[in-house]
Amino acid sequence: MAEDVSLDEFLHDDESAEAPAEDSTGSEPTSDDGTATDRGESDDIEPATTTYAWSGDGAACAACGTVVERRWQQDGSLVCSACKEW
Ligand SMILES: [Zn+2]
Structure with missing residues (x-):
């Protein structure tokens, strides 16, 4: 299957490109950004x-x-x- 080959190549490229980046940035994953974005909204509200x-x-x-x-x-x-049910 041609699709399998291209997918495998893509994954392989991704891995080799990621490896040096992880070494230089230590252990700060992309999920950290997501948390920060979430926090920006909920900080004001504090539900x-x-x-x-x-x-x-x-x-x-x-x-x-x-x-x-x-x-x-x-x-x-x-x-x-007006919409709040007191
Ligand atoms: Zn309203």
Whole structure:
């Protein structure tokens, strides 16, 4: 199969290209970047302790789309005061 051959070549190239990079950067995997991106969003919100989020420029309500400065956590989404079930 031609596909098998090209796939094998691709994997082989990838491995040989990765090896020196791992040596120079130590043990910082790509997952570190993903965590940092996630953290950037959740840091402001802190779902466990904070019930609302403040956005100075305004942000869209997850339920109705209205742009508001303050949104409250509800079922894992951020909604405006009108949509929040108190
Ligand atoms: Zn709303």
